[in-house]
Amino acid sequence: MKPAIIVLMMLPLFFLLISVLLYLINRSHYQKLIFNFQKKYTLPAPYLLHCNMGYLGSPLMTYFFIRLKKDKKIFFLDKNNHAYHFAHECEHLKAINSLEPLYYTFLLGFFCCLLLAILAILIRLHII
Numbered sequence: 001m002k003p004a005i006i007v008l009m010m011l012p013l014f015f016l017l018i019s020v021l022l023y024l025i026n027r028s029h030y031q032k033l034i035f036n037f038q039k040k041y042t043l044p045a046p047y048l049l050h051c052n053m054g055y056l057g058s059p060l061m062t063y064f065f066i067r068l069k070k071d072k073k074i075f076f077l078d079k080n081n082h083a084y085h086f087a088h089e090c091e092h093l094k095a096i097n098s099l100e101p102l103y104y105t106f107l108l109g110f111f112c113c114l115l116l117a118i119l120a121i122l123i124r125l126h127i128i
Helices: 002-040 045-050 054-069 082-088 092-124
Strands: none
Touching (some): 002 054, 002 082, 045 054, 054 082, 054 092, 082 092
């Protein structure tokens, strides 16, 4: 059990490093997407904050663009808004696809942290 917990403790760090590397590799795509979107449309309030946060805001912004690509409802953006057509214009689809691994790597790291927290609570309550 102890080696499994040690591995589980190292996974979030591993996913964090991978997501930082993916962000650095795709930073130009990320910034260009935000710039092009803001030229034509207005970002909703929470996304406007996160687009200025660099790496820390990148998971939410990537989520925003993935939702645009899939034509899914986005919080604070009316479903009839023309911004939903942004993902399917020009080279935006390719840039969004290059950012998807960043989002999913970040999610994997988050869920590893969550699993570790649940495991710590179970150990503290003497269930495990």
